[in-house]
Amino acid sequence: MTPELGHFALILAFVVALIQGILPLIGAQRNHGQWVALARPAAQTQFLLIAFAFACLAHGFLNNDFSVAYIAHHSNTQLPTLYRFSAVWGGHEGSLLLWVLMLAGWAAAVSVSSRHLPETMVARVLAVLGLVSIGLLAFVLFTSNPFDRLLPAPAEGRDLNPLLQDPGLVFHPPMLYMGYVGFSVAFAFAIAALISGRLDAAWARWSRPWTTAAWVFLTLGIALGSWWAYYELGWGGWWFWDPVENASFLPWLVGTALIHSLAVTEKRGSFKNWTVLLAIAAFSLSLLGTFLVRSGVLTSVHAFATDPRRGVFILILLAIVVGGSLLLFAWRAPKVHAGGNSGLFSRETLLLMNNVLLVVAAGSVLLGTLYPLLIDALNMGKLSVGPPYFNAVFVPIMVPLLLLVGIGPLARWKHADLKDITARLRVAAVLAVLAGIALPKLMGEWSALTALGCLIAVWITASGVFQIIERLQRGGGLKSAPASFWGMHLAHFGLAVFVIGVTMVGGYQEEKDVRMAPGDTVSVGGYSFRLIGIKEARGPNYLATVGTVELSQDGRVLKNMHPEKRRYLSSSMPMTEAAIDAGFTRDVYVSLGEPLDKPGEKTGAWSVRVYYKPFIDWIWGGCIFMGLGGVLAMLDRRYRIRVKSAETVAETVMSKGTVAGTPA
Amino acid sequence: MKRFLIPLGAFVVLVIFLAIGLTRDPRDVPSPLKDKPAPAFSLPQLGSDKAFSPADMQGRVWLLNVWASWCVSCRQEHPILVAFAKSGNTPIVGLNYKDQIPDAKKWLADFGDPYVLSAVDADGRVGINYGVYGVPETYVIDKAGVIRLKHTGPVTADSLKNQILPLVAALNK
Amino acid sequence: MKPRQKRIAIIVGGLASLGIAAALLLNALDSNIALYVTPTEVAAGKAPQGKAFRIGGLVKEGSIQRNDMTVRFIMTDTAKDIPVAFTGILPDLFKEGKGAVAQGKLDAGGVFVASEVLAKHDENYMPPEAKAAVDAAQKK
Numbered sequence: 001m002t003p004e005l006g007h008f009a010l011i012l013a014f015v016v017a018l019i020q021g022i023l024p025l026i027g028a029q030r031n032h033g034q035w036v037a038l039a040r041p042a043a044q045t046q047f048l049l050i051a052f053a054f055a056c057l058a059h060g061f062l063n064n065d066f067s068v069a070y071i072a073h074h075s076n077t078q079l080p081t082l083y084r085f086s087a088v089w090g091g092h093e094g095s096l097l098l099w100v101l102m103l104a105g106w107a108a109a110v111s112v113s114s115r116h117l118p119e120t121m122v123a124r125v126l127a128v129l130g131l132v133s134i135g136l137l138a139f140v141l142f143t144s145n146p147f148d149r150l151l152p153a154p155a156e157g158r159d160l161n162p163l164l165q166d167p168g169l170v171f172h173p174p175m176l177y178m179g180y181v182g183f184s185v186a187f188a189f190a191i192a193a194l195i196s197g198r199l200d201a202a203w204a205r206w207s208r209p210w211t212t213a214a215w216v217f218l219t220l221g222i223a224l225g226s227w228w229a230y231y232e233l234g235w236g237g238w239w240f241w242d243p244v245e246n247a248s249f250l251p252w253l254v255g256t257a258l259i260h261s262l263a264v265t266e267k268r269g270s271f272k273n274w275t276v277l278l279a280i281a282a283f284s285l286s287l288l289g290t291f292l293v294r295s296g297v298l299t300s301v302h303a304f305a306t307d308p309r310r311g312v313f314i315l316i317l318l319a320i321v322v323g324g325s326l327l328l329f330a331w332r333a334p335k336v337h338a339g340g341n342s343g344l345f346s347r348e349t350l351l352l353m354n355n356v357l358l359v360v361a362a363g364s365v366l367l368g369t370l371y372p373l374l375i376d377a378l379n380m381g382k383l384s385v386g387p388p389y390f391n392a393v394f395v396p397i398m399v400p401l402l403l404l405v406g407i408g409p410l411a412r413w414k415h416a417d418l419k420d421i422t423a424r425l426r427v428a429a430v431l432a433v434l435a436g437i438a439l440p441k442l443m444g445e446w447s448a449l450t451a452l453g454c455l456i457a458v459w460i461t462a463s464g465v466f467q468i469i470e471r472l473q474r475g476g477g478l479k480s481a482p483a484s485f486w487g488m489h490l491a492h493f494g495l496a497v498f499v500i501g502v503t504m505v506g507g508y509q510e511e512k513d514v515r516m517a518p519g520d521t522v523s524v525g526g527y528s529f530r531l532i533g534i535k536e537a538r539g540p541n542y543l544a545t546v547g548t549v550e551l552s553q554d555g556r557v558l559k560n561m562h563p564e565k566r567r568y569l570s571s572s573m574p575m576t577e578a579a580i581d582a583g584f585t586r587d588v589y590v591s592l593g594e595p596l597d598k599p600g601e602k603t604g605a606w607s608v609r610v611y612y613k614p615f616i617d618w619i620w621g622g623c624i625f626m627g628l629g630g631v632l633a634m635l636d637r638r639y640r641i642r643v644k645s646a647e648t649v650a651e652t653v654m655s656k657g658t659v660a661g662t663p664a
Numbered sequence: 665m666k667r668f669l670i671p672l673g674a675f676v677v678l679v680i681f682l683a684i685g686l687t688r689d690p691r692d693v694p695s696p697l698k699d700k701p702a703p704a705f706s707l708p709q710l711g712s713d714k715a716f717s718p719a720d721m722q723g724r725v726w727l728l729n730v731w732a733s734w735c736v737s738c739r740q741e742h743p744i745l746v747a748f749a750k751s752g753n754t755p756i757v758g759l760n761y762k763d764q765i766p767d768a769k770k771w772l773a774d775f776g777d778p779y780v781l782s783a784v785d786a787d788g789r790v791g792i793n794y795g796v797y798g799v800p801e802t803y804v805i806d807k808a809g810v811i812r813l814k815h816t817g818p819v820t821a822d823s824l825k826n827q828i829l830p831l832v833a834a835l836n837k
Numbered sequence: 838m839k840p841r842q843k844r845i846a847i848i849v850g851g852l853a854s855l856g857i858a859a860a861l862l863l864n865a866l867d868s869n870i871a872l873y874v875t876p877t878e879v880a881a882g883k884a885p886q887g888k889a890f891r892i893g894g895l896v897k898e899g900s901i902q903r904n905d906m907t908v909r910f911i912m913t914d915t916a917k918d919i920p921v922a923f924t925g926i927l928p929d930l931f932k933e934g935k936g937a938v939a940q941g942k943l944d945a946g947g948v949f950v951a952s953e954v955l956a957k958h959d960e961n962y963m964p965p966e967a968k969a970a971v972d973a974a975q976k977k
Contacts, residue, residue: 323675373685374681382872383870383871384871388865
């Protein structure tokens with residue numbers, strides 16, 4: 001009975017979404033106050049209905065209701081309870097349900113925390129979110145219903161893919177989707193502004209905290225995914241430029257550009273069209289990512305099992321949402337006045353460069369991701385684009401961007417003084433160059449790339465620290481600076497930490513694949529690994545071969561590590577579980593390959609992979625700082641100022657901001 | 665106005681490529697075995713010591729259904745096959761793919777046996793010759809032993825009615 | 838600076854950086870793509886010479902041989918067989934009779950020396966390239 005209730009709730013949610021998507025939009029256009037007032041309750045009702053449907057599905061999973069096809073495909077009675085819950089989003093149908101749940105959640109959040117916005121604006125924003133929701137709910141209901149019954153019910157389910165039976169994967173998809181879907185709010189604000197013609201500083205101010213929130217989730221979601229791939233896939237890498245990873249990275253790059261361009265629009269009233277375009281692009285890329293992952297047009301190790309019908313549906317959805325908004329953009333944007341003027345060297349110009357570099361980076365990643373598809377579509381053969389392409393293109397684009405991070409925050413709006421900035425940054429520059437020379441020497445061999453990485457990280461950190469000191473010297477103490485100031489510097493510092501991690505891992509990691517019999521020793525990065533023995537063990541739903549490896553440094557035994565090779569009982573799928581000793585300045589990593597005994601031999605030898613990864617945890621640590629920076633920036637007091645003052649600020653900053661010909 | 669149409673233009677080009685990409689979905693491509701003779705094999709039958717070979721079905725239109733007890737999607741199509749078998753319309757031969765014999769027997773006992781017989785392809789070699797890449801799959805084979813249709817994924821009431829039955833009727837004429 | 842001059846400066850700067858980016862991109866793309874080649878095409882001598890490429894197909898049953906860290910096996914599209922050598926640790930889902938994709942080069946003796954071997958995360962699905970290779974071979 002519960003699955004039918006869930007299905008019914010989804011159908012009701014679809015009906016509510018129709019109301020939410022259409023009536024308030026018409027109401028706002030024609031001044032029907034009652035229709036405008038429908039937006040908030042509709043958004044909240046929709047959220048409750050989808051949450052109920054989600055709870056029904058979760059209930060089915062927790063109670064092993066294998067009469068539901070989706071549950072039978074993705075769960076098993078032996079599955080531990082935590083994973084039975086996370087299995088709700090372990091497959092296509094459920095993860096899509098999570099997608100719409102979050103979309104409704106963001107809409108409900110907008111509906112409760114937008115008391116300071118004009119009613120018509122809220123109505124339009126919620127209506128646009130409702131329209132998106134109509135499309136996605138139709139997708140769930142018509143092609144991917146998670147509540148379809150499977151009768152007679154099987155006695156046992158097929159089990160969750162063992163790769164997904166991991167704590168990292170419990171949180172990674174929800175975080176990532178929160179980010180993906182969160183950009184729908186920025187998108188909805190942009191579309192609402194285009195419709196109303198209110199493309200002004202106030203609009204930028206309203207949509208900024210929402211955009212930052214989505215960006216924070218996406219940043220942490222991507223970081224979690226990378227961390228999961230590192231310890232779970234057993235390959236020891238942290239980023240593979242796999243199409244599915246790229247699909248999540250593209251909205252991040254454009255979203256980062258959006259955050260910065262929103263700053264210009266808010267403070268200076270310029271870049272308005274550009275900002276709107278970025279908001280549309282960020283969400284479009286989220287949808288495109290969904291399409292690429294779900295339709296199977298790209299080969300990826302992460303791709304879901306595919307169904308062409310679904311691909312067609314998402315492509316049509318993508319065409320309507322993105323095509324429609326770009327058409328609206330082409331219609332409305334020409335009427336928007338350019339904002340305030342600025343000098344050639346100013347914070348505006350620096351942020352423009354930031355935007356150009358980020359968008360070019362996103363373009364190059366998009367090209368590399370879609371290139372195999374383009375070539376195949378043109379009948380020119382099948383090929384794959386490897387990580388070397390992405391590294392060769394991405395690094396040269398990122399270097400100038402990272403150098404700009406040190407300068408941008410110092411430059412003034414409108415007109416900046418180059419001489420003044422040079423003078424203020426002199427010390428930071430000297431420190432950075434010294435670091436570039438010295439730090440790689442401390443780690444091992446000096447190379448230009450590692451020197452560049454160290455230089456950039458110290459440059460960003462030092463210039464940030466000097467700016468903070470300058471600010472404090474102006475008096476007023478820590479509290480005088482707004483939260484957004486601290487947020488920005490914290491996020492930039494996170495970037496520096498991230499760069500150190502990437503540089504050190506890239507330059508100084510060591511890897512060995514070796515044959516080891518019990519008693520054999522191998523050393524990597526100054527650490528010795530001795531294989532003590534290998535024995536069989538049993539987990540809750542798997543059998544495992546567990547190795548014991550003694551880790552020592554300079555003859556001192558540090559600890560025993562236990563890499564595993566698991567075989568899951570219900571799917572008989574093998575899985576490698578690496579043993580990782582994580583540390584502040586390095587990780588060491590051991591994973592088991594295969595037994596190497598020839599028939600008739602009994603040495604107990606295995607192929608073993610050992611890694612030494614200096615500073616690798618800084619990569620994810622940096623992402624956490626970036627995320628915290630975003631949270632701080634979001635909490636800035638000025639976003640909580642009521643509508644009145646927001647409007648006055650908007651008018652003083654730029655009086656020509658509204659679209660010509662629209663009644664104010 | 666014109667330059668504001670550039671993003672839309674770029675997007676339209678992208679959608680066209682994506683649409684072409686979709687048509688190339690590997691599951692949508694008709695089987696290369698279509699209109700080719702069904703690959704020959706000789707496999708033991710489930711629950712008997714006789715062997716089965718496609719040549720035994722010469723002169724009849726029949727279905728070859730690839731199934732396994734570990735395959736959840738097979739359970740989805742199973743009631744449809746059982747009902748279809750009861751109609752006596754067309755014989756269905758099972759190809760029990762990479763399965764354990766006791767599991768397979770229990771499965772048929774539990775859910776009903778729509779097959780005139782099931783051939784046991786324990787190591788999946790025959791499956792490779794037929795290009796099996798996901799269970800279940802169903803082949804329609806004509807009187808001359810030529811494959812006329814390959815259906816990938818579970819047979820639904822819809823695909824049975826609109827795809828398989830009309831073809832079988834035409835072949836029986 | 839007048840707005841007009843400023844605009845020109847921005848446009849020129851933008852075009853220049855776009856040009857550099859495009860050159861960088863195309864160059865990188867050209868040198869970093871790997872073509873997919875089927876075992877039948879390799880046997881017919883159609884594989885790129887001296888350049889890395891990918892082959893897709895099935896791992897032939899009974900063909901895996903290990904010698905310490907080096908693994909030898911045969912990739913087949915059911916029509917032609919290609920011997921493959923790989924040194925290192927294979928992915929978990931690499932199995933005889935299953936689809937796989939290998940990237941590497943042909944050596945003088947006609948052995949495909951793989952630098953990377955990929956198998957899919959979900960064992961019930963074959964990589965599309967392996968599937969395509971088998972399909973193409975059976976069409977003949």
